[in-house]
Amino acid sequence: MDNKDTFTLGGKEFNSRFILGSGKYSMELIKAAVENAGAEIITLAVRRTNTKKNENILDYIPDNVTLLPNTSGARDAKEAVRIARMSRELGCGDFVKIEIMRDSKYLLPDNAETIKATEMLAAEGFVVLPYMYPDLYAARELASAGAAAVMPLASPIGSNKGLATKEFIQILIDETDLPVIVDAGIGKPSQACEAMEMGAAAIMANTAIATAGNIPVMAGAFKSAIEAGRSAYLAGLGRVLERGASASDPLTGFLRD
Amino acid sequence: MVQINGESVDAAGMVLKEYLEENNYIIEGIAVECNEKIVPKQTYNEFTLSDGDIVEIVSFVGGGQPAVLE
DSSP states (O other): OOOOOEEEEETTEEEEEEEEETOOHHHHHHHHHHTTTTOOEEEEEEEEEEGGGGOGGGSHHHHHHHEEEEEEBOOSSEEEEEHHHHHHTTTSEEEEOOOOOOOOOTTBBBBHHHHHHHHHHHTTOOOOEEEEEEHHHHHHHHHHTSSEEEEEEEETOOOOOOOOHHHHHHHHHOOOOBBBBEEEOOOOOHHHHHHHHHTSSSEEEHHHTTSSSHHHHHHHHHHHHHHHHHHHHOOOOOOOOOOOOOOSSSSSSSOOE | OOTTEEEESTTTOOHHHHHHHHOOOOOOOEEETTTTTTEGGGGGGGOBOOOOEEEEEEEEEEOOOSSOOO
């Protein structure tokens, strides 16, 4: 197997397949994500500046980390496009994660508005990573709109409920050409590992690590799980029998005949 | 009056750069939008705020997920 299994997004090569969401952020979380989980991409949000609390989150993020601003707070494509343009003006590159939500209880993404925003932002040269509900038709439209990857949700944001949409994420992995980055709801390393075994290109997580008992240790556990899942996918999983059994040791010729 | 980050401010006629400096904004860490259009950073010193302008001044914050929709 090739030792160098990198992951390309918007022309940039990444060694790590873990993306950190920096909501609920703390210095400890970012440090752990970079040092223990090896994160090379961190998401950020754009908000009205509070001059009374003049703290710049960028001061906490190492220079070699790619910033992925999101459009959280946007309720439609137009607002997402405005937020994306402001994030680019902030001077940290062309990457943008589109998040458009009108449902405030489950924070589910609005695929139709997300497709519109993807089309507009891809045309303006952004590297567009849309957060989406795992629907095959939507994924195909996002691909033709110019998305660099799709980011389907595993379960509602922040819920730590794991791969509730597993079957549908598998369909996206099998039927689209874009990298599939599983986002939202991944609650533990075993779920991240499972998504990687299925062929996901990367995992994004935030709450699972931010709310863990020991943040650095959990960040490290995610790193190992994502790497194990990726290796298993590349190795090709063993087959599952429909029924019956198949001996792994020879059964003939011992204590009989 | 000018609407800045949702508040009515008596800043009509002021140059944007002066307004930002007087109000302790750190220029490197912000982006400014006026009437839904980006104001490029290199034009702050020649951009005059006008009566009725709607201005947004934003920065990056931690965000993997929104705490609340604004």
